[in-house]
Amino acid sequence: MADFFRFENIHYQLGSPGRHINVSASLAEGGVLLIKGPSGAGKTTLLRILARLQECDSGQVYFEGRNWFSMPAQLWRSRINYNSQKPAIFSGSVLDNLRKPFGLKIKKEEFNLTEAEKGLQALLLSQDILGQEARTLSGGEAARIALLRSILSNPDILLLDEPTASLDEKSGNAASDYLINWVRQKPGRGIVMVSHKQDLKELIGTKVLDIGFHPEEVN
Amino acid sequence: MDSGVIPISNFQLGLSVVLVLIAGLISAALKLELLKSLVWGTIRTFVQLTLIGYALTFIFTVNNLAFIIMIVTVMCLVASGTASKRTPNAGRYPLLLGFVSLWVSTFLVGTIVVVLIISPQPWYSARIVIPIFGMILGNSMNGIALSLDRLFSEVKSTILEIEALLSFGATPWEAVRDCVKEALRAGMTPTINSLMVVGLVSLPGMMTGQILGGADPQQAVRYQIVVMLMIAAAVAIGCLLLILISYKKLFTREDAISPNIFTVTNSKR
Numbered sequence: 502m503a504d505f506f507r508f509e510n511i512h513y514q515l516g517s518p519g520r521h522i523n524v525s526a527s528l529a530e531g532g533v534l535l536i537k538g539p540s541g542a543g544k545t546t547l548l549r550i551l552a553r554l555q556e557c558d559s560g561q562v563y564f565e566g567r568n569w570f571s572m573p574a575q576l577w578r579s580r581i582n583y584n585s586q587k588p589a590i591f592s593g594s595v596l597d598n599l600r601k602p603f604g605l606k607i608k609k610e611e612f613n614l615t616e617a618e619k620g621l622q623a624l625l626l627s628q629d630i631l632g633q634e635a636r637t638l639s640g641g642e643a644a645r646i647a648l649l650r651s652i653l654s655n656p657d658i659l660l661l662d663e664p665t666a667s668l669d670e671k672s673g674n675a676a677s678d679y680l681i682n683w684v685r686q687k688p689g690r691g692i693v694m695v696s697h698k699q700d701l702k703e704l705i706g707t708k709v710l711d712i713g714f715h716p717e718e719v720n
Numbered sequence: 721m722d723s724g725v726i727p728i729s730n731f732q733l734g735l736s737v738v739l740v741l742i743a744g745l746i747s748a749a750l751k752l753e754l755l756k757s758l759v760w761g762t763i764r765t766f767v768q769l770t771l772i773g774y775a776l777t778f779i780f781t782v783n784n785l786a787f788i789i790m791i792v793t794v795m796c797l798v799a800s801g802t803a804s805k806r807t808p809n810a811g812r813y814p815l816l817l818g819f820v821s822l823w824v825s826t827f828l829v830g831t832i833v834v835v836l837i838i839s840p841q842p843w844y845s846a847r848i849v850i851p852i853f854g855m856i857l858g859n860s861m862n863g864i865a866l867s868l869d870r871l872f873s874e875v876k877s878t879i880l881e882i883e884a885l886l887s888f889g890a891t892p893w894e895a896v897r898d899c900v901k902e903a904l905r906a907g908m909t910p911t912i913n914s915l916m917v918v919g920l921v922s923l924p925g926m927m928t929g930q931i932l933g934g935a936d937p938q939q940a941v942r943y944q945i946v947v948m949l950m951i952a953a954a955v956a957i958g959c960l961l962l963i964l965i966s967y968k969k970l971f972t973r974e975d976a977i978s979p980n981i982f983t984v985t986n987s988k989r
Contacts (some may be wrong), residue, residue, distance in 0.1 A: 554883055554976045574975045579889025589884030602888035612723050647884075 504563065506581075506658055506691055511550060511560035515543045522547070523560075526710045528658070533683050533692045538712040544695040545586065547712065548660045549612045551693065564658070579607050582656035586663045586695075588647035590638065595646055596631040603652040608653065618630045622646035623679045625672050640667045645676060652683055660682075661694040724934040737762070776850065785844045789974035792830075792853045801856045803865040807872070817966050818864060823957035826856050833950045834980045855926065855947055859911065863955035864962045867907025871963055875970055875981065882977060892971045901964055907959035911952050918948060970974045 507527035514521055523542045528534045536544050549555040551562060553574050562569040569577060591598050596617075602613040618628055624645045630638075638646060644667045651659055664680070665673035684690045740762045747754040779791065800818035803821055830853045834840070840848045875882060875896060887897040918924060930940035972978050 542913060552887055553974055554886065555979075556972065575889045575891060578887050583883075583887040585880060585883065585887075587880060589880040591881055601885070605885070605890050605894055606890055607889040607891075650817075 504528070504566075505532075505689075506562075506564050506693075508551065508562040509560060510526065511547065511557050511562070513543065513546060513550060513557040513560075515541070515546065522712060524710065524712055526708065528691045528693060528708070529689055531690060532682070533694060533707045535707055535709045536693065536695045536712060537697075537709055542712050544712060545662055546669060548583055548662055548693065548695060550579060552660050553577055554583060575607055579605075579654070580656055581658045581660060582651050582654060583660040584647055584651045584662065584664065586666065588640075588642050588643040590635045590647070592636055593634075595633050595635050595638070598635045598646060599631075599650050599653055602650065608654070613653070617649065617653055620652060620679070623675065623682070624649060625675045641669065642674060644668060645672065648676060648680075652679075657689055658691045658693065661692060661696075663695055663697070665696065725932070751910060767819045773841045779850065780846045783842075783844075783846045788844055788846050788849055791850065792826070792846035792857075793823065795854065795857055796826060799861040803868075806865040807869040811941040813911050817962060818868070821864060821958050821965065822857065822860055824961055825860055825954045826853055829950050830856050833946060837946055851926075852947075852950075854893055856950060859951040860958040863907040863911060863956045866910070867903040867959040868962055868966065870904035870906035871896075871899055871967065872970075872981065874902045875977070879977060886976065892968060896967055896970065900967065903963055904956075904959050908952075908955055911955045915952060918944070924948075 503645075504527040507525075509525045511525070512521065512523045520543070524547065524549055526534055536547060538544050540579045546555060550560075553569065564572075564577075564581065591601055599617050600612045600714050602608055603610070619629075621628055621630065626642065626645055630642065630646075635643070635646065644664065648664050650660070659680075661680075670675060680692060680694075684692050740758060744755055744758055746752075747758060752816040772927050779787070796819055797815075800815055800822050803822070804815050831847070833852055834845075834849055835843050838848055838852075861968075878899060882895045882899070893930055924944050924947070927940045930943060970978055970981055
């Protein structure tokens, strides 16, 4: 039975402690997989491996039944989008930043301004922010713009690294609602997320993967 | 009107040592501890230039095409060696790529200048080829060193943006395009600046040399214009070539940013 998104025995090592990680999990359509674990447990590394930004020692990932290596890296990443914890902001206006993915060869769709404006509203940002120089955004604003940019780029799966870490409670909740809304709005979507917060945990369909420190895995 | 070179006799050449003595006295008086390197530098200048004088005389007499190509190739090799040493950010960068881009740009531009513009008889006249190719090399060497260094430092400092672009499905070229622009700009800026100020701030060495050698200033100026433009072209081509053949080294076979770009520099220095 082919899962929507599944990774099997992803094996990798973490820098200096020489810690070995070996994880497997799967994600159903419309589902959220929450990755938990203490700082330095390798949560970010796992997301980067899933985005093929980093290589693991061994393991397989399947997306809609297809092995990850059967797809070119560019196509894989455009469908399974990784959003880093520290938001990547380009020089130019906020609008330029939101348009950025649509300037790439791989993107066939056009940028949709109406969608962008709806997203800003849902994330409690004013429409005026579009004209602002993006490098002058606050940390919380930049994080939400980066999140919105990822969603507008229309991936199938979002890999999110602490998307609400730099947000206050109110905008953090708005972001969570927006994400849940997004994942359920259409079939063929899913979220893999690293978060210390518990906010999404209670939601139906949220699975938790704990990659905390396991003594038996230390060499 | 005077024309032709006024010869410098051995005695007159010896007099120029007086100039070093002045520098040496200043150094000794102020305890700059430069005396040793000053003396050593003076000896090397005498020896190296005397030898190259004989070598050039020999090369000009032989004037064999294969021999000239070989000499220019060796010059390219030395220049790429120097360029790769000057790029701390580029890390363990293979000499080969620098050599290939210098060689191609130098031969392309140099041949156009010698064959089409100056057209001596025979077209590969060493008296023309060696100085022209030497000037191109000296300048493109600095250009490619600057641009390669800038490419790597830009990629390191904008890694977050590059990885974000990759995450949206960008190709490696799309992801580093802004860095490439900056790198080319860095490599070409000194050349473009020199095009702006030439004749206003300084008289170029080649032109001055020709004038001292008794050439008509009008002709010297024409040569200088050709030289400036050929240097600009060679630097542009050299930088672009080098970046085109080396940016892929920043990426893994999975088209992700290679983790090596962060470790190489530290392990080398």
